[in-house]
Amino acid sequence: MTTTTIEAREELRASLREFLADRAPLSAVRRHVDLDEPLDRKLWEALARDIGVQGLAIAEAEGGAGAGWAETAVAFEETGRGLTPVPLLATIGLALPAVLAAGDDDVRAEVLPRIASGEVVATLGWIGEDGDWNGAGDAVRAVRDGGQWRLSGALGFVLDGQSADILLVVAATDAGPSLFLVDGDDGLVRTPQPTLDQTRRLSVISFDGTAARLVGTDGGAAAVLADVLDRARVLLAAEMLGGAQACLDMSVTYAKGREQFGRPIGSFQAIKHKCAETLVQVEQARAGVEAAALALNEEPERVAVLAPLVKAYVGDAFFRAAAENIQIHGGIGFTWEHDAHLYFKRAKSSDLLLGDAAAHRAILADRLGL
Amino acid sequence: MTTIDLGPRTKAFRDELRQWLEANADDEARSLQEERRPSRQPNEASKRWADKLLEAKLICVAWPEEFGGRGLTGIELAVLNEEFVRAGVPRVTRGMGEGLVGPSIIAHGTDEQKATFLPRIITGEDTYCQGFSEPNSGSDLASLRTRGVVENDEVVVNGQKVWTSGYWAANMLFCLCRTDPDAPPHRGISYVLIPIRVDGQPNGIEFRPIKQMTGDANFAETFLTDARAPLFNVIGGLGNGWRVAMTTLGNERGGNATTQHLAFEREFWSLVELARDTGQIEDPRVRDQLAWAYSHVELMRCQGQRILRTLAAGKQPDSGGAGSVNKVFWSEYQRRLGEIAMNLQGAGALLVGPDYKLGRWQSTFLTTRSHTIWGGTAEIQRNIIAERILGLPREPSVR
Numbered sequence: 103m104t105t106t107t108i109e110a111r112e113e114l115r116a117s118l119r120e121f122l123a124d125r126a127p128l129s130a131v132r133r134h135v136d137l138d139e140p141l142d143r144k145l146w147e148a149l150a151r152d153i154g155v156q157g158l159a160i161a162e163a164e165g166g167a168g169a170g171w172a173e174t175a176v177a178f179e180e181t182g183r184g185l186t187p188v189p190l191l192a193t194i195g196l197a198l199p200a201v202l203a204a205g206d207d208d209v210r211a212e213v214l215p216r217i218a219s220g221e222v223v224a225t226l227g228w229i230g231e232d233g234d235w236n237g238a239g240d241a242v243r244a245v246r247d248g249g250q251w252r253l254s255g256a257l258g259f260v261l262d263g264q265s266a267d268i269l270l271v272v273a274a275t276d277a278g279p280s281l282f283l284v285d286g287d288d289g290l291v292r293t294p295q296p297t298l299d300q301t302r303r304l305s306v307i308s309f310d311g312t313a314a315r316l317v318g319t320d321g322g323a324a325a326v327l328a329d330v331l332d333r334a335r336v337l338l339a340a341e342m343l344g345g346a347q348a349c350l351d352m353s354v355t356y357a358k359g360r361e362q363f364g365r366p367i368g369s370f371q372a373i374k375h376k377c378a379e380t381l382v383q384v385e386q387a388r389a390g391v392e393a394a395a396l397a398l399n400e401e402p403e404r405v406a407v408l409a410p411l412v413k414a415y416v417g418d419a420f421f422r423a424a425a426e427n428i429q430i431h432g433g434i435g436f437t438w439e440h441d442a443h444l445y446f447k448r449a450k451s452s453d454l455l456l457g458d459a460a461a462h463r464a465i466l467a468d469r470l471g472l
Numbered sequence: 473m474t475t476i477d478l479g480p481r482t483k484a485f486r487d488e489l490r491q492w493l494e495a496n497a498d499d500e501a502r503s504l505q506e507e508r509r510p511s512r513q514p515n516e517a518s519k520r521w522a523d524k525l526l527e528a529k530l531i532c533v534a535w536p537e538e539f540g541g542r543g544l545t546g547i548e549l550a551v552l553n554e555e556f557v558r559a560g561v562p563r564v565t566r567g568m569g570e571g572l573v574g575p576s577i578i579a580h581g582t583d584e585q586k587a588t589f590l591p592r593i594i595t596g597e598d599t600y601c602q603g604f605s606e607p608n609s610g611s612d613l614a615s616l617r618t619r620g621v622v623e624n625d626e627v628v629v630n631g632q633k634v635w636t637s638g639y640w641a642a643n644m645l646f647c648l649c650r651t652d653p654d655a656p657p658h659r660g661i662s663y664v665l666i667p668i669r670v671d672g673q674p675n676g677i678e679f680r681p682i683k684q685m686t687g688d689a690n691f692a693e694t695f696l697t698d699a700r701a702p703l704f705n706v707i708g709g710l711g712n713g714w715r716v717a718m719t720t721l722g723n724e725r726g727g728n729a730t731t732q733h734l735a736f737e738r739e740f741w742s743l744v745e746l747a748r749d750t751g752q753i754e755d756p757r758v759r760d761q762l763a764w765a766y767s768h769v770e771l772m773r774c775q776g777q778r779i780l781r782t783l784a785a786g787k788q789p790d791s792g793g794a795g796s797v798n799k800v801f802w803s804e805y806q807r808r809l810g811e812i813a814m815n816l817q818g819a820g821a822l823l824v825g826p827d828y829k830l831g832r833w834q835s836t837f838l839t840t841r842s843h844t845i846w847g848g849t850a851e852i853q854r855n856i857i858a859e860r861i862l863g864l865p866r867e868p869s870v871r
Binding site for chain 1: 744747753756759760762763764766767768770771773774775777778781782785797800801851853854855857858859861862863864865866867868
């Protein structure tokens with residue numbers, strides 16, 4: 103996968119930011135949350151049609167733009183900045199890498215153009231309702247019934263599980279964890295899980311003899327999952343970086359305008375230093391995310407270290423930025439009507455998703471050979 | 473580095489360096505340690521190595537070519553550091569002369585001043601120590617009270633400075649003094665290069681070593697009593713010293729953001745060795761701390777690469793505050809690293825050697841307390857970040 107230039111990435115950022123400001127400002131995000139609609143499908147389609155976000159990491163021959171993961175990370179950063187209610191992490195952060203890693207040419211040819219065009223939402227489920235991110239991939243069992251694989255069991259915490267048109271499932275066969283594709287709704291029940299972070303939709307999906315298609319090799323999902331999780335860690339970190347930057351921007355804007363004791367509160371060192379510390383961490387996070395996203399394209403050997411590293415570091419940085427943002431805003435920051443709590447809840451949900459910062463530092467320690 | 477296309481010029485530079493190092497990096501040179509501060513008595517081997525580098529124009533390499541440097545870009549500087557590390561030989565730097573005074577002279581000096589002072593820094597003839605802080609002017613540097621009075625073609629300086637490091641090896645003091653007491657605080661200051669001795673005679677500068685919490689005395693109080701410097705030695709003109717000092721301080725806290733991770737990475741793996749030796753490497757709490765530490769070192773590498781990518785794209789990296797971001801990050805990281813190392817040692821860390829000789833990690837633990845103070849405290853750096861990068865309003869002055 104090639105890496106385009108800094109200029110190309112900044113152009114993408116600018117056009118995406120303009121698009122999102124127009125189509126999905128925070129006021130629209132709040133309406134979406136209040137209406138409790140699972141998906142703004144028009145926005146999702148426009149994101150593909152007008153900007154081509156979903157196809158950035160898909161090769162041109164397979165319906166995409168062939169731009170790479172560094173561009174994709176820019177898209178995550180911008181949608182994270184605006185809490186844009188689109189199923190990007192589910193479709194591009196989880197399902198797409200799973201299809202790419204599974205090595206199944208038929209499924210690739212079928213699925214990738216549909217993802218790139220924005221026609222479908224896809225997701226991947228691999229853990230059960232117990233929420234164990236390091237589970238053995240056996241929350242769902244798959245058995246062969248004649249020529250047909252059938253799934254039984256239940257997945258939990260499935261990102262955008264209500265709206266996913268294409269459902270990828272890690273299920274255990276006699277050969278071990280294997281990747282399956284479920285297209286359509288026959289024989290499965292989707293139940294929304296009420297989420298603390300209302301901008302992040304999760305579902306329980308239960309199967310009862312549901313027909314499914316094996317993707318790649320029987321017993322091959324452990325390696326697929328390892329690759330998928332590292333990509334998801336980097337892209338989620340990019341999304342968190344955007345959220346952290348948004349919190350910093352909100353804090354600084356408020357600190358400049360809000361006056362107490364006859365002066366802007368941003369002239370007090372207590373406030374200044376909070377903002378400065380957030381900036382220090384955001385800058386380091388940016389360098390880490392950029393390096394990790396470029397490594398996905400060019401330096402796969404660095405991904406093993408950088409992926410858990412940025413998941414942990416940026417997770418901590420986003421949470422801190424979101425927490426300080428509430429503190430800097432004072433009472434208004436604690437209200438439902440203010441946007442600060444949306445970021446605060448998103449920060450914690452992102453930190454916990456895939457495993458928290460400490461869990462990722464433990465992974466990093468293992469991978470460093472400590 | 474592997475992701476960045478270095479281009480033909482940089483590749484040629486690397487090849488040239490490699491050839492030179494192969495021919496010149498002998499066993500004696502490899503036995504030398506990188507000097508973090510000027511030594512009290514440089515040994516013969518160090519001198520021989522420095523002379524070789526001087527002849528090959530490998531000293532003050534970041535200075536522009538017209539001033540005796542090589543005008544190395546950030547990328548080439550990173551290459552240079554890499555090649556020296558690879559060859560196992562130390563770089564030779566000219567301390568504050570190279571890093572602080574030279575760049576300030578290049579930015580603010582006259583042609584005659586550049587021609588006079590810069591070559592003497594490169595050859596090692598002049599070694600500088602710093603006279604900025606005063607007992608009552610630390611973070612609030614602009615309140616300094618050391619007086620400079622112009623008499624004929626000389627400035628006569630009286631006052632007291634503090635935290636003068638490297639004084640024992642220096643023959644020059646770069647000093648801020650107030651030459652116009654009636655001007656506003658930032659306006660009446662001049663930046664003067666004062667010889668410590670003139671024609672072999674004392675020039676009214678006395679150093680009294682300050683014993684630090686480490687037990688060492690790397691600093692001194694500096695007393696100036698009618699110390700004289702030619703007016704020619706005033707950089708940037710009388711009353712313009714604050715601007716020159718800001719250039720100096722910008723360089724002091726800038727560090728070398730593209731290569732600093734190399735030393736921090738070596739230090740990190742030493743800490744891992746310590747955790748192995750003490751049998752704590754399997755302790756999840758210790759593993760968490762080590763992973764935390766490695767993350768910070770790796771992020772420094774990422775930040776350095778980000779700067780190089782920006783340079784390689786023909787753009788200038790962010791300035792005005794970026795040095796402060798870097799200073800806060802590495803200084804607070806290393807401070808925490810020292811604390812982690814102490815805890816790993818447990819009871820062993822309670823004891824020192826004869827004459828209060830510190831172990832490596834005790835030394836890190838204590839020394840790092842100064843890193844968040846010198847060159848502007850961490851609090852001052854956060855003010856700079858808040859005001860220059862984020863545009864938050866300055867605190868109203870009560871002066």
